[in-house]
Amino acid sequence: MPASPPSLDSFDLAILAILQRDNTTPQRLIGEAVNLSAPAVQRRIKRMEQTGVIAGNVAVVEPAAVGHPITIFVEVELESERTELIDAAKRQFSAAPEVQQCYYVTGEADFILVITVADMGAYEALTRKLFFDSNNVRKFRTFVAMDRVKVGLTVPLPG
């Protein structure tokens, strides 16, 4: 929850650029990089966490290493776009652990999902659960990733 309207100066942006790449970087080193003392860096980080600029601190797990070597994109088109049904779809998609990302979009589809599964059998089972069992999915298109060329949540920073 953003606590207030955050306005970031060049120090904040420089700190974010580092944390976005490696959030285990010691505050001392960050301080040296941006010309600030370690406590100053620490206060800024805390503030950005509280205001929601930093949404989380996570370890990125390699899917293949934990038995989910397959990444799949799905474009989902609904029958009805009634708000009520849209919300139901959002909840259902979000609830599935295999659904890594879910976006509600404009264009020739209503949702785009990013899914990680162990094998095509698991994907097939998931489609049955998410799409066929729902009466509101008109159709969906599947794209299987052959190469995860670039993966991350990195945002380009001004400055």
Place this chain on the structure above:
Amino acid sequence: MPASPPSLDSFDLAILAILQRDNTTPQRLIGEAVNLSAPAVQRRIKRMEQTGVIAGNVAVVEPAAVGHPITIFVEVELESERTELIDAAKRQFSAAPEVQQCYYVTGEADFILVITVADMGAYEALTRKLFFDSNNVRKFRTFVAMDRVKVGLTVPLPG
């Protein structure tokens, strides 16, 4: 680079489940949660980092807070699928900072991109640079995200 064939036991998976949610959790607390001492936890984490099971440790930045409130999906279809040209496209897409994610996929498209931009003008400029200036893009379809329903890189863990 994975150093060896990693095989993860239930301790490793339990640790990953925690780090994937919050990698600032003290090793002491992780130890209590999984019934291991702090040094044991620390050794396992280091091993998983070295073997590539943990691909990175990052702060997740809220795009809207840093001037990139718009997320866009693009399906890209190439003219030619010669390996050489595919690789060139991979490199070009990856090089763009606005391209947060890039996947080479099967199906009715060749690439799927996830892009974050400040406004539609920036997106329009980016399409010109990435697609129109390249002679190898047959067409592309754009989906603008109205709601980032679920965003992350979390992978479901067995156990």
Place this chain on the structure above:
DNA sequence: ATCCTGACGAAACAAACTTGCATTTCGGGG
């Protein structure tokens, strides 16, 4: 039976984070 390997926990140690406080910086009146 013995050795070797790998992993563990407890304790010592080093490093990082956090807090308190005096000082500085920066704007906006007076």
Place this chain on the structure above:
DNA sequence: CCCCGAAATGCAAGTTTGTTTCGTCAGGAT
């Protein structure tokens, strides 16, 4: 032009966390 208050800073002390060391134990191979 100066003064004042809010906000941010650096330093130093205190606390927590991360890291290494070391002795022990279990399992497998010799």
